[in-house]
Amino acid sequence: MKKTHFSIFMLFLAFILLITDPLSPKEFPQFKQPVLITSAGQSAEVQLASVLAKRAGLNYSLSKTATSRDLADVKTIALVIGTSLKGLGAAGLDMSQENERVSSLIKATQQFNIPILCLHLGGEQRRGTLSDQMIKTVLPFAQHVIVVKSGNKDGLFTEICNTHSIPLIEVERAADALEPLKNAFL
Template sequence: MAKRFVIYLLAVLILVTAVMSFQQSRRVKSLLPHLPAPIAREKALVTPAGQGPEGLIAGKICDVLNISNDFMYWAEPGDLEGHNTLILALGFSKQGLYSMHKTEEEEMERVKTLVMAANKKDIPVILLHLGGQDRRGAANDSLARMIAPYLDYIIVTQDGEGDKFFTGLATKYQKPITVVSGVKTANVPLNSAFR
């Protein structure tokens, strides 16, 4: 009787360990400190997705990392010519949209069309969300949901990931994601995408 109990206990322990290992392996596939191998090639096209200041920050990070890039506020599919990677910096700004004389709907359509064109040309798409929770909002989340299936890599700041929104998208669509402590630490995972 005692021998049977020990065997039963061992079987349960092995089963629990196997289930936990499986869950851990699924999580590790998407949540990474950086990419294990490059997915992107220079020259990158950097554009804001929402016309917020994050686009300029993403361009500056590329400059600091010596990643050859062009920054365009209103990049369209034709602008992908001569570029091998698309970097989107997510962050809607009413002021930014106003200065471009565009609406949220027009911006969402532009980004969706751009991402679809990049996908059609096998150009990797990297999404950066460099703002905190206050830079999220319905428009940002809606756009992220819309383009998530076509992304190749997601980099998000910890402050903007309190609700695990981006991790959920990455898990759902099996996309690699890196959560960084802040804007200054986004350079390591972005660099890993190219080198």
């Protein structure tokens, strides 16, 4: 009897540990394909995400300036955060137009229940006033975040993710985002 009780207790403990382990892969949401990769800030890292998606074997499309019209059949949005004045200029956008586009897109994803996977791949170099503003606006709507560690030196991503209970994965360099990206779509 005692033995049975002990076994039940151990099983219960294991269950509790399993559901509370912050590093458990089961915590991370699973995303579906096809994926639409787009930018939030027009930095060049959107292209990096595209190469990662190709190497991960994902069914994806890339549109740097995607709008709600591009969401047909899309099961996941990969939002690559990072603001670049050069990129904005090349896209013919200013900061307020880009903010407007991204906000409308997020609104549409909520309307269609499309989950958002956020990526910040530019590291410390892709932080600063404009990028930080974008991070603070976009990140609370993410279901999962992958960030290059140096970009989270000050803990901004950790803080927002903790506040909104969003699973966060840190990687050393952009190329290391490949595995977590693959895992997100298993």
